[in-house]
Amino acid sequence: MDVRTICLGILTRGEATGYEIKKLFEEGGYQHFIEASFGSIYPALNRLTEEGLVSVREEAQEKRPDRKVYSITLPGRAGFLAALMKPLPEDRHRSPFAFAMLFSQLLPPSRVSAMLDDHVRRNRVLLEQVSRQDAERLVPGERFVMGLGEAMMTAALTYIEAHRTEIENPESEAAE
Amino acid sequence: MDVRTICLGILTRGEATGYEIKKLFEEGGYQHFIEASFGSIYPALNRLTEEGLVSVREEAQEKRPDRKVYSITLPGRAGFLAALMKPLPEDRHRSPFAFAMLFSQLLPPSRVSAMLDDHVRRNRVLLEQVSRQDAERLVPGERFVMGLGEAMMTAALTYIEAHRTEIENPESEAAE
DNA sequence: GTTTGCATGTAAACGGTTACATGATTGG
DNA sequence: CCAATCATGTAACCGTTTACATGCAAAC
Numbered sequence: 001m002d003v004r005t006i007c008l009g010i011l012t013r014g015e016a017t018g019y020e021i022k023k024l025f026e027e028g029g030y031q032h033f034i035e036a037s038f039g040s041i042y043p044a045l046n047r048l049t050e051e052g053l054v055s056v057r058e059e060a061q062e063k064r065p066d067r068k069v070y071s072i073t074l075p076g077r078a079g080f081l082a083a084l085m086k087p088l089p090e091d092r093h094r095s096p097f098a099f100a101m102l103f104s105q106l107l108p109p110s111r112v113s114a115m116l117d118d119h120v121r122r123n124r125v126l127l128e129q130v131s132r133q134d135a136e137r138l139v140p141g142e143r144f145v146m147g148l149g150e151a152m153m154t155a156a157l158t159y160i161e162a163h164r165t166e167i168e169n170p171e172s173e174a175a176e
Numbered sequence: 177m178d179v180r181t182i183c184l185g186i187l188t189r190g191e192a193t194g195y196e197i198k199k200l201f202e203e204g205g206y207q208h209f210i211e212a213s214f215g216s217i218y219p220a221l222n223r224l225t226e227e228g229l230v231s232v233r234e235e236a237q238e239k240r241p242d243r244k245v246y247s248i249t250l251p252g253r254a255g256f257l258a259a260l261m262k263p264l265p266e267d268r269h270r271s272p273f274a275f276a277m278l279f280s281q282l283l284p285p286s287r288v289s290a291m292l293d294d295h296v297r298r299n300r301v302l303l304e305q306v307s308r309q310d311a312e313r314l315v316p317g318e319r320f321v322m323g324l325g326e327a328m329m330t331a332a333l334t335y336i337e338a339h340r341t342e343i344e345n346p347e348s349e350a351a352e
Numbered sequence: 353g354t355t356t357g358c359a360t361g362t363a364a365a366c367g368g369t370t371a372c373a374t375g376a377t378t379g380g
Numbered sequence: 381c382c383a384a385t386c387a388t389g390t391a392a393c394c395g396t397t398t399a400c401a402t403g404c405a406a407a408c
Contacts, residue, residue: 001272002367009279019387033274040368042389063377065387084283088272088291090298096177096264098209098324103185104317107260115264122266141280144343148274148335155331159324167320178395195359216396218361239405241359 001089003040004048008080011054011072018042018068029133029142031126032149045070053079104167116164120157127153177265179216180224184256187230187248194218194244205309205318208302208325221246229255280343292340296333303329 010021018041025035045068048054053076057069072080097119104112130146130153138146186197194217201211221244224230229252233245248256273295280288306322306329314322 001270001275006275009275012279012282017387018389019385030274030278032269033271035268037369038388039370039390046389061386064385065375067387080279081282084276084279085287088276088294091269091271091273091295092211093208093267093269094177095209095267097267098206098321099177099182099185100260100264101321101324102206102317103188103256103260104320105315106188106257111261118264119267139281140343141278144280144339145274145277147339148277148332151331151335152328155327156324159327163320163323167316193359194361195357213397214360215362215398222361237358240357241403243359 001034003036003044005080005083006034006036007041007044007048007070008053008072008076008083011070012077012080015057015069015071017070018045021045027129029130029146029149031129032153033145048076052076101167105170109168109170113164113168116160116168120160123153123157127157177210179212179220181256181259182210182212183217183220183224183246184229184248184252184259187246188253188256191233191245191247193246194221197221203305205306205322205325207305208329209321224252228252277343281346285344285346289340289344292336292344296336299329299333303333 007021010016010024016024018038021041022036022038025031045054045056049056049070052073054070054072057071059067059069061067097115100107100115101112127150130150133142133146135143135146183197186192186200192200194214197217198212198214201207221230225232225246228249230246230248233247234242235245236242273291276283276291277288303326306326309322311319311322
């Protein structure tokens, strides 16, 4: 799912600036599944404007930099819907953490523990950000996605806590 | 985690051809966390060879194309370890599926159901591939990672089955 | 007879990240 | 005083994907 489509989707919820879109990626509770950087958002928004899928309104502000507020247009809505109607790209979960764990026996146990701690910490932060969202305010789709993220991260944390000793201690023999 | 490092890691387990490395990504039980295409594997292997991190042995075969069997060298092992000792890139879970679900109320219910079915099916295939691995043969790190993948995918499937009706039926009112 | 498996590679295109540039204001 | 927040943007770089090229053998 490219940044253009993502921006379009966010704008179906209401107008926003590039800056606000980025914020949403950081604090909206979607962090687990989507993200984008300024370097991709701003060009995407400009291109969408050229193509007439969004419109801009420039707002001068005092004591704050000027902002460009983007709104989705009718062709934009149609284009977004069309994008969701064709086959979605596959999900991809790229995990340097999991990759590294594959080789735990080559690493000093302290390094393995540090990686586990780090991963657990990160996951907990994400989980908190999800649970901080006010469920009342969300549409069913959002509730569903956040619940899914919560379920997956909770499962990961539970699993890690239950099994980390198996790779932290260079076990000699397992009694099976 | 770039393809170079991934190839290096795989080769710590024993020699392999580019083709076999790709296979491993498809059937090794890591699918959930790592993948790479031929277009990135072959150039990576060539570069690693130039840099002396791996060595090649060319094998002529009858009735099969010739193959290049790669082995990791001592500098290669050192380089790999060094890569795992420095801070890992963050995990990223990019999910066009989750993104689309955010907008379920804009879509025809049949489309939402189809997306859910599709996602469930894909997850089940992945899960099967993981459980097909012979745990006896795996090192602890591998068992850990596959168990983690299993836990996360199972949690996702369970969640989806329990909550899909909430976005499949355009609920009028929720009784909270 | 067509698809699948084996096997390696290249080139172009793509999408995205990172770093840089600018600059005022507010909070710690 | 320094860091963070608000706010937009560009350019270089990077790694990867996609499509293409080649070709035989076995299985269906």
